[in-house]
Amino acid sequence: xxxxxxxxxxxxxxxxxWATSGTQRERPLLTGAMPEVVxxxxxxxxxxxxxxxxxxxxxxxxxxxQQPGLALALLTNTSPAVRAEARTQHLYARALLDQxxxxxxxxxxxxxxxxxxPRADGPSASxxxxxxxxxxxxxxxxxxxxxxxxxxxxxxxNPEVSFVAYxxxxxxxxxxxx
Numbered sequence: 001x002x003x004x005x006x007x008x009x010x011x012x013x014x015x016x017x018w019a020t021s022g023t024q025r026e027r028p029l030l031t032g033a034m035p036e037v038v039x040x041x042x043x044x045x046x047x048x049x050x051x052x053x054x055x056x057x058x059x060x061x062x063x064x065x066q067q068p069g070l071a072l073a074l075l076t077n078t079s080p081a082v083r084a085e086a087r088t089q090h091l092y093a094r095a096l097l098d099q100x101x102x103x104x105x106x107x108x109x110x111x112x113x114x115x116x117x118p119r120a121d122g123p124s125a126s127x128x129x130x131x132x133x134x135x136x137x138x139x140x141x142x143x144x145x146x147x148x149x150x151x152x153x154x155x156x157x158n159p160e161v162s163f164v165a166y167x168x169x170x171x172x173x174x175x176x177x178x
Contacts (some may be wrong), residue, residue: 034065046073054080059091068098084116086129090137097144100154106144112137143169 041058048054055078062071072095075088082088088113096105116129116137146165147155155162 037061038065050079050082050087052088054128055082056088056091059088059095063091063094063098068095071095072099086112086126087133089115090133093137093140097140097155100156102147102153102155104145106148107142109137109141109144113141115128139170145169 036060038058038110041054041061045051045054045058055074059071059074061126062068062074075083075092075095089108092107093105093112096102096108098160112176113134115126116134143166147162150161150165151163152158158160
């Protein structure tokens with residue numbers, strides 16, 4: 001009789017555990033209105049895989065949704081022609097920065113500066129470059145250089161040092177004339 005009671009108790013405990021365990025749901029990767037925006041860009045990118053503008057729009061949507069890993073995967077696996085474009089490299093550097101890879105982001109951003117800097121003795125800047133892109137790349141390069149010099153690989157992991165590096169990189173000197 002004791003073994004029977006023990007068996008019933010074990011079976012009841014097992015049934016209770018099974019009934020209360022249920023399945024766990026993961027929180028969604030994208031929330032709010034972002035999934036529809038990203039889905040639309042993903043559908044457009046699937047229909048036009050070699051279109052530079054469409055690929056950049058999807059990468060930007062991923063970055064706006066705070067999913068730099070998805071943007072990196074997209075930009076890494078796209079065609080070489082799309083990857084070589086300066087604006088795409090600029091987005092790639094931003095995704096690396098958001099992933100906490102400042103040294104890699106600096107290298108990518110340096111490529112953008114090199115591609116967009118006008119040359120006096122040769123061909124002009126790469127297609128797709130303009131003053132705004134060059135200014136943004138130069139500013140980001142200065143900030144990333146300061147971060148890498150200070151040994152900060154992940155900006156979010158070291159907010160105090162990152163703030164000091166940002167302040168040093170963006171410091172302005174003003175001259176007052178009388």
